[in-house]
Amino acid sequence: MRALVCHEYGPIEALRIEVVPPPALKAGHVRVAVHAGGVSFATLLGVQGKHQNKPVLPYIPGNEMAGVVMEVAADVTGFAPGDRVTGPVSSGAFGAEVVTPAGNLYRIPDTLDFAAATSFPTLYPTAYGALRWKAKMAPGETLLVHGAGGGSGLTAVEVGKAMGATVIATAGGADKLAVARAHGADHLVDSRREDIRARVLEITSGRGADVIYDPVGGEIFEQSLRCVAVEGRIIPMGFASGKIPQIPANILLVKNITVIGFYYGYYNGWGRPGEVVDPVEIARRRALVQDALAEMFGWFEQGKLKARVAGIFPLDRWVQAFQLISDRTVVGKAALDPTR
Template structure:
């Protein structure tokens, strides 16, 4: 099969298109003909050797994919050959075929293209889990979303609106803010031209944002601490700026602020031990049940038109450098996608 292979950690230019063996599904797994695979900041960090999870080299990158099932491994009875699905994988997405854990696959509507479906393995459920399970976002609360033009930011806006929040979108540039407006943002802030803190306080009558969804980190997080409302919640769920912020605990104390960590891989069993013990296995099944219920809501919201699943651009696998450059240069508006 055709695949994009990483032999050594380093720049994304070092990847190579190769002919690789088609994988076979093991117990509890499915074999997928990949229709589209999402290009993400996390995948780029993995290739560079900077992600917390480092696959054994050589490996095929790619963590978010959509396609149809070609074969079932032993013990899989919830799905069938031919089902159109979206799923996340720890590796292997940038290829014509990939194997995935059947328990993490979600069926997608017939009207959902594979490229758009790559938003659902990680981006949408991350926003859902962070905002509902962790931050307990309530209707009428103010949600500030940083990096609002990228895939993470846009999905955060849409999920927040679906939950009834008033959404302030922060991004740099007119094109990104236009996408944020299309996604449903109530207020737009161009941080290149406006004072982000002052604008948030102006829009909230001096109170600040109740919840802040931050895939950027760096200076954006520093500003968040200065414009979050009392008893507000800040979710640092990515560091696209390249800078991991340090948190001054005195500000948390004075403003009664909660900073919430959320790593979606934990909820689907991507991290930790490969074979969990009985107690951990039971907890993982409970988390996966929560993910399944969340995906039901997300698919319903998509069919209702509340989620746009915006795709920035689609590239052939051989054009991976162009796709990753959108991520590296922070010019992506929506989701960049590779088609094997």
């Protein structure tokens, strides 16, 4: 099969398109013909060797895929050839075929195209899990979302709005802010031109945001500490700025706030590096994700989630697709099509 292969950690340009053997089907697994593989900051970090999970080299990158079921193992029920599905994979989404645990597959609505579906294996449930399971955000609370033009931030805007929050979105530039507005943001802050702390306090009449969703880090996180409400919650979801912030504990104490860690891979069975997880526990976590996605697919069909696609690129244009991520010009979700 045709695939994009990483032989050594380094620049994205070093990847190579090759013809490789398809992965073997295993018990409890399903073979999927991939029609779209999500392009993400996490995948970029993986290729560079900077992600906490490092697949054994050589490997096929890509952690989010959507496509059509080709084959199911004898012990798998609930899926059949021809089903349109999406799911997270530890690697392999930039290949023509991928084999994945049946427990990590989800049927997608007929109205959801494959490129848009790549937002559902990780981005949407990450936002959902962080806001509902961990932050326990309630309707009527104020949610501040940073980097709201990118895939991670934009999904958090939509999920937060669907959960009944008042959403403040920050992004760099009028174009990205217009997209955030179209996807449900109630208030907009231009992170390039405005003082985030001052604007958030102005919007909230001095109270601050109850919950802050931050995929950017760096200076943005430092401003979040100064515009979060007393007893508020901050969720650091990534470090697109390239800087991992250090948290001054005195601010946590004085404002009685909580900084929440959330790793979505813990819930879809990837666990932590080196972790041995009981199958019953994995099933419990995956059931949470199944319920969350069932609700979110309903939101999609109601028009609450739009799953914006920044572009779907042929496999040989992978550098251009990843450039949207590294330059932070992506608006929505970019994807690669291994069939082209």
